[in-house]
Amino acid sequence: MSPLNIEKGSSSHSAYDLRSHMSDAIETHTLAVLVQNEAGVLARVIGLFSGRGYNIESLTVAEVDHAGHRSRITIVTSGTPQVINQIKMQLERMVPVHEVHDLTVEGAMVSRELALFKVKGKGEHRVEALRIAEIFRANVVDSTLESFVFEITGTPEKIDAFADLMRPLGLLEVARTGVAAIARGA
């Protein structure tokens, strides 16, 4: 995966497609991909990204319709408008892919990530960690005399910010789910 050299949230939310087809500007897009839940489908999608040199910033996958054998893959990716368009087209032509939605251009969306933080500390650090967790509405899901595990939900930016604050307070480990996203309204 090539390194990212873009600012988060730099993508356009305009209702009009004013982007030049030949623009070199890198955009970040969140794609929701509904796939047939069958063996190898995730490998197929990931293989497309690695094989054609596309970026994956975040990827989550889980079955969302057991009876209908549907899984939903949420991919945050980045590239020029032309590359983003190619990514969507290449995903759409895959046989087990049913739908591809570019949530970034299809209107407002909600995107959330869940993370677990293990923080080790004593005394003031421990109190401070709890206080900040409260501000961020993180829950304590495990506690020992010298550690906490916090569960936090929010945008990737919020989780980044929480991580920055926890680091000096004894942050040991982070587990993040990656972004799940859905369009607002119905």
Next chain:
Amino acid sequence: MTRQMTGAKIVVEALIEQGVDTVFGYPGGAVLPIYDEIFQQNHIRHILVRHEQGAVHAAEGYARATGKPGVVLVTSGPGATNAVTGLVDALMDSIPIVVLTGQVPTFMIGSDAFQEADTVGITRPCTKMNWLVKDTDHLSSTIHEAFHIATKGRPGPVLIDIPKDVQFATGTYVEKSRAKVDHYTPRVKGDTAVITALVEAMEQAERPIFYTGGGVINSGPAASMMLRELVETTNFPITSTLMGLGAYPASGEKWLGMLGMHGLYEANLAMHGCDLMINIGARFDDRITGRINAFSPNSLKAHVDIDPSSINKVIHADFPIIGDVSHVLEDMLRIWKSRGSKTNSAALKKWWRQIEEWRAVKCLSYKNSTKTIKPQFALERLEALTKGMDRYITTEVGQHQMWAAQYLGFEDPNRWMTSGGLGTMGYGTPASIGVQVAHRDALVINVAGEASWLMNMQEMGTAVQYRLPVKQFILNNERLGMVRQWQELLHGERYSHSWSEALPNFVKLAEAFGCKGIMCDNPDDLDEAIKEMLAYDGPVIFDCLVEKHENCFPMIPSGKAHNEMLLGEAETQGVIDAKGSVLV
């Protein structure tokens, strides 16, 4: 009524129901039950190849010569891995083939069993779709789905991996009509509004050109017929990619010849100078476009393609039309007629005058010799002596392939089989076998270079065994000609490993295989030798010793634009700059 049978029997039943008459294959441990079923029936003919790569290329040749999907049956592990090159070849050139591979029994998968390989993992990016069938009840529906997917939309290779216990177990046979395939229904009708806008643009165009590709061939004979009608109706010039040769007849007066890296001067300059480019079933491959930012700078571009991902992939389309070529051409002709469309004939006349000037350059002229056979001369004579015959041409990859595309004329679709996208040396011999299997009485010639030909020469055994009178026309320059040409132009004439040393005596080799060998090294004897080849009722290996250092022209050097093409030897010094030399 449900029918119960073994998985192996289901395979054969499903193939028969799909109308398969020929399977190219090679047996092995993991497909023995299927081979046992093949032994006990008479509907499907099995062609035993000598290498699994040969099976896939033969199936490709069969598919391209018939329009039907080619079918391959190979064993697990090495059988499957040997098939991989052919799968990618078919993927790149959009050839419908169905490959059945054996697999170790399900309970041994993952145990590093004998001849086990992760076939679906290896072939996932090499196929349009692939499946590992773990339940005999799913086998027939998967096979029917596989044929559907291989042939619908943009055609391509599919693979079904069948573990041996699934072949032995009993399951229910599902008929073709009851198999679920409706989840894959690519759009075939183009957007009428865009087609109408294109027709309007065609009415006004001053310098239009049709740029057609393999999509026209894949769309079926009707597409070629409608293309011809459209060209005659509009009087627009037409060029084609390597893959699209034959869709419009080479003898047609609107024909500019092939375009691209080794395309004709008039075709490339017309592409560069046009004001309306109508791409029908081609994909703006890098062999076609040259330097992207200098590609046909002043034209509006229409792009007809059944694969939405082809549109705007490389070149922005002003008229994007997603659909099957024959449907789109039908609509285009209908709209053209209903509007009572007329072309801009004054401007067209001027455009044709310009094209005639380019034609007058005679870019395919070459310096002939009375002492050595020039490869171009050999192909001109082959063309002259086989004209009008029921002829199919396959090729290997390299200079000879480009010369064949330049000097042989194709009047009809499905008569030309070559490895375009992947550029697979070793394609031509097995492909010629696949074509000959489909057309027993036709003249099938593999135009080859000696280096490519050696890559799958074992398939001569197949040709001899099945009495397939394929003619292997080898332009033998004792060099890897195209590599040598690039080393001359790009690498200071340092010919690193680009010659064929220790070549076999091809005539003796032919005799060893039990077929006929002919050697010719004199231009005066060439006609007689070719006639002898054509007259022989059986496979022939024709060793045509040609000029060793001939380069293939015209040529657009890497990183250059269409109007910067080279016509001959005098212009080649230092033509490829550092930027161009990193391209392939």
